[in-house]
Amino acid sequence: MTRRVLLAGCGDLGLRLAHRLLADGAEVWALRRHPPVDERQVSSSTSPARIHWLQGDLTRPDTLSGLPPGITHLAYLPAPGARDPAVYRAVFQEGLPALLAALDDTALSRILFVSSSAVYGEHHGDWVTETTPADPLGFNGRILLDTETWLAAQPISSVSLRLAGLYGPGRLQLIDRLRAGSARAPQHPPHWANRIHIDDAAAAAFHLLGLSQPDAVYIGCDDTPLPLHVLYAHLAEQVGAAAPADGPAPAMVGSKRLSNARLRASGLTLQWPDSRAGYAALLR
Template sequence: MNTTKHILIAGCGDLGLRAAHLLLQQGHVVYGLRRNPPKPPIPAQTTVPQIKWIPADLCQPDSMQALPEKISDIVYCPTPSQRTENAYRAIFIQGLDNLLDKLNTTWLRRIVFISSSAVYGEHHGNWVDENTPLLPLGMNGRVLQEAEQQLHALPYKSIILRLSGLYGPEKLQLLARIRAGQTRVPRHETHFANRIHIEDAAAAIVHCLHLHQPAPCYLVSDNTPLPIDELYDWLANAMQVPCPPEGAPPAGIGNKRLINTLLLESGFRLRWPDTKQGYTALLNDQSV
């Protein structure tokens, strides 16, 4: 067992919750910061270690007056309130500044920052890795690139995790859109989709918190980038609904295949290395 860490998960939503529960199972003390924390269980009803919730808003410094002491690690994985540049900058750049300004950082050793593969530009279907130059096409990628640069200037060991598209029990939007006939796919050119199961993404966060000599950045994606039309047609067939019609590829993300070799070489193992296998398990779940 590793030395007990005191870990603050800032923006503790679906992904952060999964990471928090893994960390609690390892015996660490976990704080979850979010605007509206869930109600804790009645103490008499549970003996399992629980997340210590902090009701606060990263964009409102005055709301962070009661932050805990002795935080050794931060996982920074908030969600913007809106898909606008102002909202992205407020949460990913100013929000991190606000948190570090209010937190007693005497014990802080490591920050794991959840970024996105949107920081890459257009690569025409080629493979990209952690060393591929960044030239983001969209607003979200540009702000995240700036946030990454800010992070590396801080006096703490920082690890950036660039996640591909999340899917899993809490991330069913794509399935709903395919069922509703709201998706389009490019059929005259191959345009790739990269995915990571939310369970694997959470496990990768925990893995990187424990690495002794981590790289500054890891791509977090599974082993099977797939043409969008192949993936969406396969999902439609699995759900027994019509395949999506021809249309433009998603805007602002570029066409690329993500290489996860560096993460795997660090000792990480994917539970769901194949996108179709992961979605099969999801579709077989009676709750879907």
């Protein structure tokens, strides 16, 4: 049976997931507040399959009418428009229940919720797995964790993907900061950084949507957590910039080494297991 997939929120990550789904023969609908005017700008020109765009606002239930019937898979991956608790609550804690209330769920067999490793908080460089107790430092992690908990209690198979920091094409702000000499990183003690290439994040989302018996939670990161000052110094060297000076750790993030062992054991192979190689490919 052809999968009928709804992507709720379809930015860069959603588009990369959509293209994988289309290549696999799925029908794909994508919900955005502002769908693209020219669909050819975001879909492969070599494929006859196209994304079906829907206009709607996840924070306004009155705009969610007329969703397609018979959706079999839902990926919830919106990007809040502002780093504000009220916005996060509206998008996640209120938006996901509102979407499910508006959706014909008679054929729905899987919900994927794209969450964040921000749910873990501070671990002073220790290894973190899916069984590590979540203890968010910021409102974003708390709201995402509350949404995960609500979703897990629903009578539909669901999985939460807790992504580390994304990088990839168009996400080179760090490189710009290194070139400008404005990046800083603590050295003593080191602050551990975790990354995942956006194409690997899309591959993980695609993989979990189709996994027959997934666990409730997966960490989405590469194989190689690095001290932040080591990553920054390496990237600075690659672009001919000076190594960054010592500075404070990123606020409300927490130092930890994320393990992707559960995700790899489920059958996913990463294209970019080390962010240094992933960044090198981007810089080429």
